[in-house]
Amino acid sequence: MSSFKDVFDTYNWDETLQSIFSKTENDVLRALINTKRDLEDFKALISPAAKPYLEEMAQLSRQLTKKRFGNTIQMYSPMYLSNECQNICTYCGFSMTNKIPRRTLTDAEILKEVAYIKSKGYDHILLVTGEANKIVGVDYINNVLKFIRSQFSNITIEVQPLLQDEYELLIENGLYAVLVYQETYHREEYKKHHPKGKKSNFDFRLDTPDRLGKAGIHKIGLGALFGLEDWRADSFFTALHLKYLQKTYWKTKYSISFPRLRPHSGGLEPKVEMTDPDLVQLICAFRLLDEDVELSMSTRESEVFRNNIVNLGITSISAESKTNPGGYAVAPESLEQFEISDERPTEVITEMLKGNGLDVVWKDWTNNWE
16 A cells, blocks of 8 residues: 655655755745645745745734634643653664663653643643653553543654554544654655664654554644754655645644754754744745644744744644653653753743733644544
């Protein structure tokens, strides 16, 4: 059976990047006035030629977001369950080669973390682990879902890629959405950053959203880690992936995240810098490409940036995030996966959003599963 890999293999990275950089002012103007934009329009909107039109893109992005999502924005909380990992990843604090204390939360510890998160009002939780099948495999994740599903309206996971039947089992026990980032769509650079472990299998990871779609998941989250390769090409392939999935698994909803490389234990310097204006341009370009896709912003970004981006297309935002297992109530001192930038408490973020004219919701407002 065909998969996104079949589509992906028909594209060349260098030719794609050249095509983006060859876009002209006329291409940008055409993309701005089009009412139904395609991937060629998206190339124009992320190209250097679009930089002078950032204000126009931002205004259109806000209009489309308000039309589709109103003045609402969703807040969610990540809960890290384990920092065990069997992969070597050059950009991650949990990488197997990093000599750090490893921890996997017990049921009792999970309850303490959940109690803290619920005390802040959250009804949508993101469960995160390192990629360690033997320690935090399907059985562990399934147990956590059964354990906490009564506490939350929506449960999302960001863990190692699984098989279709494994996703089907988790969906039966309350799983709502899965985030799976390709990190970079550049095959050769991907191998450099993932030299060992199951994650080194580029194609298996690339086809994970297909397995999710076949399993009948309610929502799939895509993204690339900006800094590993040229952000424009990685963004195009993310958009290509999105459009393929929407056409193939049309009952599933989709979200896009925009993580930039952040400091961590054994840190990696970005190969290609993505500036704040670059990221604003990209967020607006995704909104102009697709007014239905959800766009998410994490605490990787600074207070000032997040204050200004929430009205330009973003539909969900995290707050008070801890990227270490037990970071809320059990073991606040344990090593983080990466350093967050916006450390403001939930209450402050909530007031900031309301000050921007947004109504805060605590679960997935597009949920039609119940």
